[in-house]
Amino acid sequence: MDRIPPSWEDLREGDEVITSDVIKKVDAFLCSVPPPSPPPGSKTRLMSRLLAKMSPSPSFRSQMEQHRSTWGSMSSLVRVLRPQLGLMRPAFWLATFFLVAMGTLFSWAQETNGGLPIAVLAPFLAAVGMAYAFRGEESMREMEAAAVLGRFESAWARTLLVVAYNLLLLAPATLILHGSGTGGPLLFLVLSWLAPLVLVASVGLYLVLRYDSLAGMLGASGVWITLLILEGWNQSLSLTDWQVVTGGWEYRIVLLLTGILLMVHTLRQLQKLDRYPQRAGE
Amino acid sequence: MLELSGVSKAYGQLPALCEVDLIFSQGLYAVLGHNGAGKTTLLRILAGILRPNAGLFKREGRSVGPHLRNHRDRTGYLPQDFTPYPDLTVEQLLRYMAGLKNIPASLVDDRVDQLLQQVWLKGERRTLVRDLSGGMIRQLGLVASLLNDPDLVLLDEPFTGLDAFARQRINGLLREQAAKRTVIISSHVTTDVEGMADYVIILKEGRVKAFQRPEQMILRLAGRVWEVSVGEEQLAYLQRTYTLPRIRIDAQGYRVRIVGSPPAHMVSRPVSPQLEDVYLAMTEEPAS
Numbered sequence: 001m002d003r004i005p006p007s008w009e010d011l012r013e014g015d016e017v018i019t020s021d022v023i024k025k026v027d028a029f030l031c032s033v034p035p036p037s038p039p040p041g042s043k044t045r046l047m048s049r050l051l052a053k054m055s056p057s058p059s060f061r062s063q064m065e066q067h068r069s070t071w072g073s074m075s076s077l078v079r080v081l082r083p084q085l086g087l088m089r090p091a092f093w094l095a096t097f098f099l100v101a102m103g104t105l106f107s108w109a110q111e112t113n114g115g116l117p118i119a120v121l122a123p124f125l126a127a128v129g130m131a132y133a134f135r136g137e138e139s140m141r142e143m144e145a146a147a148v149l150g151r152f153e154s155a156w157a158r159t160l161l162v163v164a165y166n167l168l169l170l171a172p173a174t175l176i177l178h179g180s181g182t183g184g185p186l187l188f189l190v191l192s193w194l195a196p197l198v199l200v201a202s203v204g205l206y207l208v209l210r211y212d213s214l215a216g217m218l219g220a221s222g223v224w225i226t227l228l229i230l231e232g233w234n235q236s237l238s239l240t241d242w243q244v245v246t247g248g249w250e251y252r253i254v255l256l257l258t259g260i261l262l263m264v265h266t267l268r269q270l271q272k273l274d275r276y277p278q279r280a281g282e
Numbered sequence: 283m284l285e286l287s288g289v290s291k292a293y294g295q296l297p298a299l300c301e302v303d304l305i306f307s308q309g310l311y312a313v314l315g316h317n318g319a320g321k322t323t324l325l326r327i328l329a330g331i332l333r334p335n336a337g338l339f340k341r342e343g344r345s346v347g348p349h350l351r352n353h354r355d356r357t358g359y360l361p362q363d364f365t366p367y368p369d370l371t372v373e374q375l376l377r378y379m380a381g382l383k384n385i386p387a388s389l390v391d392d393r394v395d396q397l398l399q400q401v402w403l404k405g406e407r408r409t410l411v412r413d414l415s416g417g418m419i420r421q422l423g424l425v426a427s428l429l430n431d432p433d434l435v436l437l438d439e440p441f442t443g444l445d446a447f448a449r450q451r452i453n454g455l456l457r458e459q460a461a462k463r464t465v466i467i468s469s470h471v472t473t474d475v476e477g478m479a480d481y482v483i484i485l486k487e488g489r490v491k492a493f494q495r496p497e498q499m500i501l502r503l504a505g506r507v508w509e510v511s512v513g514e515e516q517l518a519y520l521q522r523t524y525t526l527p528r529i530r531i532d533a534q535g536y537r538v539r540i541v542g543s544p545p546a547h548m549v550s551r552p553v554s555p556q557l558e559d560v561y562l563a564m565t566e567e568p569a570s
Contacts, residue, residue, distance in 0.1 A: 060393060060431040067386035083381025089369055137365040143426065146329045146359035147382035148351060154382070275350065 080149055084133070084157040092132055096125055097169060104173040108180055118173055122166060122193035123200035123224040129162035130204030131217035145274075152274045156267055159205050166197055191252040199259035200224045206266045227255075283307045284328065284434065284464065289337030291323050291488075298323040300488040301337070306434075310460035312475035313468040314561050315485035321468035322362055324485070325436045328466065329359040341434075355384065358427035362438040362468075364419060368412035372403065372422055375411055376429065383430040397425040400455055401448075416443035424452060428459070435459055437467040441474045453478055472558040482557065484564050491564045496557050503555035503563065508544040512536050516548065525566045528558065 058066075071079070103121045134155075136144065145151045170193055178186045200220045208216030231251075284306040291299040299320045315321045326332035327339065330346060330353050339346045346353045366375050373394065380390045398404040401421040406414065414422065420443050427435060440456075441449055457478065459465050469475055475482065475496075482499060484492040492499060512520060513535045520526060524540040531537075541563045544550035 060389070063389055064385060064431065067389060068384070071386075079381070079384060082387075083378045086374060086378045086381065087367070087370075136367060139361040139364045140366055142326070142329075142331060142361040143359060143364065143379070143423070144382055145331045146354060146357065147379065148355045148384045148430075149382045150331075150354065275347075 080153045080157045081161065083149070084154065084161055087158075088133065088161065092129075093165070096129065096165070099125065100169040100173055104176060107173075107177050118170060118177065119192040119196070120228065122170055123196040124221060125166050125169075126162060126197045126201040127204050127217050127220035127224065129166065130159070130201055130208055130220065131213040133158035133162055134205075134208035134216060135213045150274055152267065152271045155205065155209065155270055159201065159263065159267075163198065163201055166201075167194075170194075170197075188249070188252075191249070191256065195252040195255035195259065196224055196227065197259075198263070199255045202259045202263035202266065205263060209266065209270060283342060285338070285340040285343075286327070287338045287340075289327060289334045289339060291320075291327065291332065291334045297488050299327070299334070302488075302490055304483065304490065304493060306464050306466065308460070308462070308464055309480035310456060310478060311464070311466045311481045311483060312479035313466060313483045313485060314470065314472060314475065315468075316470055316565060318487075319470075319485040319565075320488040321470075321485055322438055323488075325359070325438050325466065325468055328434070329357060329436050330354050331359075355430065356432050357434045357436065358430060358432035360423045360427040360437045360440060363442075364423035366411050366419065366422065366426075369410065371408050371410055372398070372414070373407045375422065376426060379426045380429050385430060393429060394425075397428055401425055401451060417445055417448045420444055421448060421452065424455070433463045435463060435465045437465070439469060440467050441469060441471070449474075472556075472561045476557045484561060486565050492560070499560045500555050500557060503541060503559055505552065506541055506543075507553050507555040507559050508540050508542075508550040509553045510538050510540060510544055510548050510550040512538060512548060519545075525563050528562075 099121065100118075103117045107117045141151075144154055171190075174186070174189050174193070178189055200223060203223045204216045204220035207219040211219075284304075286302055286304045289299060289302045290297070302320075302324065313321045313324060323332065327334050330350050341349070341353055367378075370378065376394045376398075377390060380387075380393070385393065394407075395404065398407060401424060403418060403421055403425065406418065411419065411422070420440065424437065424440060427437065435456075437456075440452060444452060456465055456467065460480065467475065467479075479496060482492070482494065482496045483490060484499075510516075510520065511532075511534055517529070517536045517538065520538055520540060523545075524542055526538060526540060528539045529536055539553060539559065540550075541555075541559055
């Protein structure tokens with residue numbers, strides 16, 4: 001009758017009734033054992049961990065807003081250019097660099113009309129560059145258009161990247177050619193490739209936005225080939241003199257201005273298209 | 283809350299949406315309709331990338347037009363037949379989209395990880411897009427559309443090309459998203475949205491034919507859906523006379539579900555209506 005069950009699991013329905021003696025013994029035993037006390041500071045640690053788990057973590061949206069509020073106005077250009085830079089793969093940079101390097105070597109090797117290969121090559125680089133930058137399929141373009149930095153920002157950022165990269169590639173080449181005395185006056189040499197490059201890039205921009213990247217590349221290259229042929233035809237098909245083929249001062253300035261105007265017009269049209277009217281017809 | 287009132291859109295002379303009035307709040311909305319019914323046009327307008335020819339589009343009581351940037355910042359959109367850049371890896375593509383969505387660079391890594399984990403694509407982070415299956419690309423598109431933690435998620439045919447497991451995962455993810463935001467998906471397959479959507483919108487030829495909770499829609503047809511066992515000749519008669527939601531072939535011939543009173547001379551039994559019955563009854567005409 002005085003038996004204490006070894007554990008609670010041993011108790012079964014129908015077991016003998018525990019007497020008051022047993023309860024007293026258990027009570028005496030429990031009183032004799034000192035109660036365990038938690039290590040110092042454990043309650044504070046436990047509470048802080050529980051509170052951290054229970055308090056709602058800030059949403060991703062609020063984290064974004066918090067970071068955005070620290071952005072300065074200067075970073076807006078970087079923010080537009082950064083994603084577009086990620087879109088241009090190293091293979092593209094390397095291929096164009098290789099082409100320009102070959103063109104420069106070829107130009108350098110010539111005793112006269114050294115600027116001709118670079119002047120002829122530069123617009124093709126622009127056409128290919130624009131087509132590559134705008135190579136996305138229709139559905140990808142849609143997704144891009146629905147983003148905060150939509151069609152307009154993407155278009156000007158890509159155009160800027162392509163033109164700036166070509167400028168970066170061709171400027172040293174021009175200096176090398178000028179230094180070797182094969183390219184003629186510096187400004188004239190720069191204009192010989194810059195003017196058609198800007199024109200072809202702007203034609204490419206218009207066509208890739210209106211149609212697709214293939215149309216942009218073929219159309220822009222086509223414009224440049226046509227200009228070359230027409231000018232060559234005009235000058236009795238003489239392709240030996242770089243000044244003849246790439247035109248004089250006036251011709252180059254007209255090409256450059258036409259290119260800039262077309263580019264600005266295309267981007268402004270895109271900006272208008274990107275707006276959403278409050279009411280129909282606005 | 284999103285509100286479209288009297289919104290119409292035509293491509294040249296071809297109407298795509300006709301005076302659509304819709305209101306969306308939190309929850310999952312399914313837009314059902316055949317090809318060319320106007321689903322994609324509706325989603326493009328909601329995404330702010332297509333101008334309607336007429337009508338008003340408001341968000342939180344304000345016209346979207348002057349606040350388009352803010353609208354896009356809080357919207358995620360997955361277009362139909364999403365075809366991303368094949369020469370980018372999954373991570374590069376998501377980083378690119380995060381850039382376009384103006385997400386601070388320091389937050390991108392964790393966000394990409396978290397979302398890829400949810401669609402079980404974390405292991406494909408460095409895989410080229412061109413090496414992904416069609417279903418994986420669809421899931422990648424879904425991740426891209428959720429990157430900016432949008433209040434409004436627009437998914438054009440999100441279940442296309444998904445296997446059963448991926449479908450289940452996406453289903454769960456969308457339900458989870460719909461608990462705290464507006465999710466609008468389009469489909470032409472009712473089984474894609476059955477048991478999942480809080481509201482169903484049925485579009486036909488650019489017009490809203492129904493906009494209700496699915497259970498309410500189904501109630502409309504209570505007692506009007508029958509299953510009839512017929513032979514080939516009777517099947518032709520039924521096809522001329524009724525909208526035929528579903529035809530099954532069994533050993534005895536054809537088992538046909540019909541909406542309306544069954545012909546007296548045929549053996550029929552009442553069956554419980556389903557969303558597909560409602561959808562087909564509203565969008566299909568009898569062959570005759």
